[in-house]
Amino acid sequence: MERIASFCINHDTLVPGMYLSRVDGDVYTYDLRFVRPNTPPYLPTDAMHTIEHLVATYVRNSAHKDGIIYFGPMGCRTGFYFLTRGLSHATAIDLMRQAVAFTAGYEGAIPGASAVECGNWLEHDLAGAREWAAKMVPVLEHYTEEQLTYPE
Numbered sequence: 001m002e003r004i005a006s007f008c009i010n011h012d013t014l015v016p017g018m019y020l021s022r023v024d025g026d027v028y029t030y031d032l033r034f035v036r037p038n039t040p041p042y043l044p045t046d047a048m049h050t051i052e053h054l055v056a057t058y059v060r061n062s063a064h065k066d067g068i069i070y071f072g073p074m075g076c077r078t079g080f081y082f083l084t085r086g087l088s089h090a091t092a093i094d095l096m097r098q099a100v101a102f103t104a105g106y107e108g109a110i111p112g113a114s115a116v117e118c119g120n121w122l123e124h125d126l127a128g129a130r131e132w133a134a135k136m137v138p139v140l141e142h143y144t145e146e147q148l149t150y151p152e
């Protein structure tokens with residue numbers, strides 16, 4: 001089988017940030033990288049799960065909700081994929097900037113975290129989600145479209 005495109009980027013030079021991973025027609029896939037690859041600690045599964053719930057809830061309640069396809073974790077636990085349709089890159093960056101800030105400051109019940117709404121509702125960590133999201137706030141603070149290109 002062929003090696004898929006996301007395995008072809010150089011993970012040795014990748015640092016935390018936001019990158020344009022793929023373009024499939026009008027669908028953009030962004031790589032929201034929290035952790036430099038192969039440098040632990042990785043995102044803990046419980047905190048990662050809570051970030052998924054909070055960021056997905058934020059973007060799907062935003063003014064751009066109709067352009068949101070997906071937000072979810074990478075299996076390597078170094079980041080997330082964010083898929084959009086019909087949004088500019090500047091809007092996608094801005095949404096992620098807002099969503100990580102929202103997560104970093106979130107208080108209250110985790111949305112969707114009940115047995116009927118979630119596949120593993122006990123595996124959440126709001127304090128951890130806040131802590132990891134807070135690390136991404138300065139990374140995205142002045143992020144530009146030019147920075148969406150993966151490092152060589």
Ligand code: ZN
Pocket residue numbers: 049053112117118119120121
């Ligand atoms: Zn869940």
